[in-house]
Amino acid sequence: MKYTLLAWLGLIGQIWAHPAEKEIVFVAANPLKSVRSFETIELDWKELSARLPGVQPDRFFLKDLNTGKLVVTQILDADADGRPDQLLFQSDFGKDDPLKTFRLAMTSTPPGRSSGRLYGRFVPERKDDFAWENDRIAFRMYGPALEAEMISSGIDVWTKRVPYPIIDKWYAAGDASYHRDSGEGLDFYNVGSSRGCGGTGIWDGQSLHVSRNFKSYRCIAGGPIRLVFELRYDPWTIAGDTISEVKRISLDAGHQFNRIESIYQSTRSLPISFAAGVAKHPDWQAAVAFSREHGWLSRWESRDDFGALGCAVILDPNALVDFYEQDMNHLIVGKATPAQAVRYYAGAGWDRSGYFNHREEWEAYVDLYAQAVQTPIQITYLTSASLRQKPKAESWAHIVARSIIQTYPNPADLDVYGKGWTYTNGFFLHGLYRLQQKEPNQEYLRYIQKWLDRYIDHDGRLISSEYKMDEYKLDDVEAGKIALLMYQRTGDTRYRRACEQLVEQLQKQPRTTEGGYWHKLVYPWQMWLDGIYMADAFLLQYAAAVQQPNWTDEAIRQIKLITAHTLDGKTGLYYHGWDEKKNPVWADPLTGASPGIWGRALGWFAMALVDGLDELDAHHPQRPQLLQILSKLSAALVTYQDPETGLWYQVVDRGDHTANWHETSCSAMFSYALARSVHQGYLPKKYLKNAEKAFQGLCRHHVYFDEQGLFYLTGTVKVGTLNFASSQGDFEYYVNTDRRINDFKGVAAFLFAALELNR
Template identity: 30%
Template sequence: MARILFGKTLLSISIATVVSACSPQPSATAPQSVGSNDSSIANLSVSNPSTFARKEQNLLLPFSDLGVTASQAQALVALEGGNTVPSQLIDHNGDGNKDSLLLQFDFAAVETKQLQILNDTALFNAQQLTKHTQAEISYKTGGQWQDSKYIGGEFQNVTELTPPAQYTDHSEWIRYEGPGIESDKVGYRIYLDWRNGFDVFGNKTGKPVLHQVGLDGYKSYHEMADWGMDLLKVGKSLGAGGFGYWDGDKVQLVSTVSGHTAKVIENGAVYSALQIQYKDWQIAGKTTNLTANLSMTAGSRLVHTRLSLTEPLDNIAIGLVRLPNTQVLHGKSEVTGHSWTYLATWGEQTLTGGNDKLGMAILYKRGANKQLTGDENSHVAVMTPSGTELEYYFLSAWDGEPGGIKTEAEFVEYLEQEVEKLTLTPRLSLKTALSEQQKAGALTADVALNWSERLAASEMVRQTPYYAYGGWDYERQRPSKWEYTTGLQLQAYDDLLKVKPNAQWQQVLTDVIDSFITSDGDIRTYKLSNHNIDSLNTGNMLLREYQRNPKPEYKQALDLLRKQLAEHPRTSEGAFWHKQIYPHQLWLDGVYMGMPFLANYSKAFEQGHAFDEVVKEFTISRDKLRDLNTGLYYHAWDEAREQDWADKNTGLASQFWGRGLGWLAMALVDVLEIIPADQTALRQPLLDMTAELAEALVKVQHDNGTWYQILDKPNAPGNYLESSASGMFTYFFAKGVNNGYLDARYKATAVKAYEGLVNEFILVHPDNSISLVNTCQVAGLGFGRDGSYHYYMSEPVFRNDAKANGPFIMAGVQIAKLLGTN
């Protein structure tokens, strides 16, 4: 805890100090013009990654990303070709304060739109938006309680309601028994009592109807009306997407609580949201508070559901009522863990008395799902929250709505498109006035170091101290572990601190590494028998710590990592498998994860006896993975030709993945720095590979200096300029020129790459922190990852990821060295 508090304290000092020490602009404060009329604050390029049209696509832009504070963001509007785009200022996190701009527009297939964001009072006030969403809660006043039933009175709408202790089901105090939320497609009510069921209001009008529902009594909405009716018999089930706890046999509803509070967070034309607080839920031997944030957008049937607990609780149950005469439908399970999929039902499951059809579904990330099961009341997906958070969607589609879905086949097609829309998010390039102001001016050595320091300062608050054992990895949403991302980010800091010393930051690095090493030289969370080559990368930082402070336990831990390589399984020619669970496979990633560590260890403790093993790993990689036509390297090779991603003849993966090749590029220049210059025979194959790779990379470099997620397919749907690969290649070119591994003509390539890296991916926030955006969060092969182009598009596009942060910081150090030699 002391480490984390230290890291928290650091930010207010660090960012201000870094910015004032060497700012790339005259002033590091937010532009003074923001907030005035006719003030352009951002330009946005946004692309549809799908080959189908997306109607009413939503796009959420936090104020901080736009470079403005909440107080400045009073009149934000978006223009496309001079026309305003439907939008709404919203409170997305549910804390009572506006924090984001929500845009909505129609996308043609693979379309790119150019939008301008302004803070313009006249345009903002001139917007005339038809109301397409609604959230409400209404209860009776003027009557009286008789035991648990409320007699008499009239309904009034409120924005917040906490029922009294005597309130229960069928009390007829809350209109339609709970809060409601809807779009112009469908409405839902959430029982604000022990049932916590989710019910569906079918809508025949194509516009919001909740304000009409139940005004004339509890029973009226159970009969067909001009607006529609209550469609679903919920009973003791989860209803149309509710949540509870799976005890191993059945669902435990959110019933045993000390109270409920429902709030209307937003009730707007484009977006409406509810928040329900469940106090002191007694479940699984724990007492936890549960907050559910529920939101809908215009034209959508989906309810975005975000659950937050005060105590960790596994086995959250989400699901659908089990009814006869229905077909159970499942989305794809052989997909990456970050991809969305679904559990759905279709059939004659309404209360209308006819043969009309209703489809219901829950949409969730495949990796969060522990099992699909059920009890006598509900079909259930058992979920593992990320710490104390769980996100999912639920939806209903009634064939009685205007233009409704009529068949099971149409419903499945609709679901498949919805999960793709969630998985393949729009591709963004955002240029804000604040960011552009701070990027203005010539690139110098000091400017490059300043950007590295600013990202390091920002990460000192967001993540770095939390990498310590017992901390939380916010990128992966799990407890911190001994893994390669930790080592990469810490090594980047260490590189920076060699030229810009900072005793506080250096102590954080030591604290993080030290937290994993036990007194007897074991490494917490590390398991040698996994033979995971990724686990070795942080050994480089451990070695640096040992060389500064040669504790015996550090050496024992280093020996343990070296032992892994001595026992590590290999291909028939001697290349290291990527992991025990990835047999016979050589991945580009693994060359970086293992070879710099092996070279460093061998130089420090073995007189370099393992250098030939290190070089052999590179030469086998070249032989097996390099494409002769392009000079690029495929992501991986399966010697056994058994994996579904591997070509049955060659064993090769099918794509040139940017970061995969970035790992190899960094490994080349890092290992060349370790093997002494007089060992010319060992170094020559690496020098040859470095020259070849530089030539190949220049051919696929974008005009702005950066590189694509899939290197050779710039025009393919969904492909995007990617920050981690771009940072790695920048580091490769700059370090290659600095150390004489590359011809001096590549200096211009390195500078162009770095300028593109900053211009394309750095976002400045109003508090002077910065973010590095458009990073592929993770990519791999096997276990639902088929290695196709579509797969690499399906992984989340993330920000402030160590796999991009580290190379960016290190690239800035190398560029500073490159420019400092003028």
């Protein structure tokens, strides 16, 4: 992408002052296209206090809005002046989940504390060691009492198999015990006078000048997210220059690397070169690797008796001077300015810890860690639309379109959760097309056309890298709707030929014995409500556009089949799916239906009915039956609308359960379907109130603006599947599925609803 993730570009016309907030909502964005686990996020406490006046360090909670769970936090007093400086917490970012949303709010009850993953202390009983550990690895450095036997400012490594603290236990058992592995790990690393795993020195171009053992220590923070302490070293002389060092070491839970900040003082106050090193053990088998691009050096050493250990140091590539090799160390050399902290990272990984099986896995971890520390998580603070009103002259639909286009100026980048010929991108562009019909704008048409031309070649074929017919995914058909609309608009026959390719897929689509489409080839004998919107709404549109009524009949046949097998007679709603073979994982042994009534599946189905009726001839003999299905479904839906918020729940019929939550994509879909049905004469006018109430609830509870006035929608469930491997299709599965911010399944549905309600 040519833009920085979440560096949103547009302005609404002015930046409003922050109104008084009762909470802080913010987005954490991962700019890397890679997994980041146990990523530590740092928030400035002064900024939080300014945004939420009155917040106290022991009177707040932080909730992950993706999961709905409370987050463990740590207040860090980095300068030990008795006042908080940072709020720390951790989160995981998946490859296809680069955005996480959080809510910080005040509470009268102190939050619970978590402990046990970090530990460190001065160890006077073992000649003044300082030892520290997390749930993965342990380290130690040597203090003044050991100088009579050994002078070393190198870093020692203790390998671990277990997540719990072992330092006190091992020291209590004595040196001999922790030099053998009794199931928890061991100390087999040899430091001596080398740099060990990340010790430093001053580099004069030919030689490394190192300090003695640390002189004193200071503990700053003990977790649960980050352990922080300082070690001070007596001055030493290099060619007439007196150097002293204070080393601040931080270790985060779940990490292999220490963050180390060294502050050097020099009597000459001239720029100096420092070096961080990794020890060489001549009697161990070793392999060395380094990356100048990402600024790291690694040595992977193995011993037949204890396994293999990787040690690495990471330095900002902009500060990196060169790599050197000495008799005892491999060095990474960087620039340092006296009295200013120079930051680097040092860590280790053992092939018997359970995290790394071989050298390649270790080096991949090092490289990714180096990229991560150089590419921090980006924070964007949001303001609720209930506090920050939109400009009166701008419609909600226009705000959504403008925000998305400014976020993704190149439509090939749609969207952050997955590029390509996807139903989500097609769904949004369909909404954008409807907006330009209401508010003519050539920019919108060019945007849509540019996206289509990215995936449809000059012969009108969908490019094979994006579309694979032989996978028979009904989801892939949905984007054909926008291609068909653009064919009707422009007359470009390439778009029609692409639609014909999708129709060809449906001709060949695997079917149940009654003729119902399998949702995908990998889900044999299964029909899902989702598929009616993905494929059959397209078929009805296609049949009307090219005057092929046989496809109208086929689409209606699919609708009648799914309703026959998924209708719940008790609620009047429909189950997510049906399996003809009645699989033992989720299918009802008598009916074959799945057990849960999932909101978005119903939302897709309701939209398909309404959009399908729009394409159906007024005198079609099956029209009354479709109208009846829509009428009964709508009557059932409004009985489950939350009277307080106007929204619907993730599991529609279980709003009384405390684990359930309001889901925004289905709420927007129902709002659209009800409003459209009233305007088209399919439903009585009374349903318009339900549609309006739902839209108002979305704006009040789930719509936000950033400081540039761009639109955000929270609370859209990531996915709902009936895949045997990950879902039982029941209540527990649906309510424990993550939510997302600005997921197109919610954003596009909101756009459809805004257009239909003239909002």
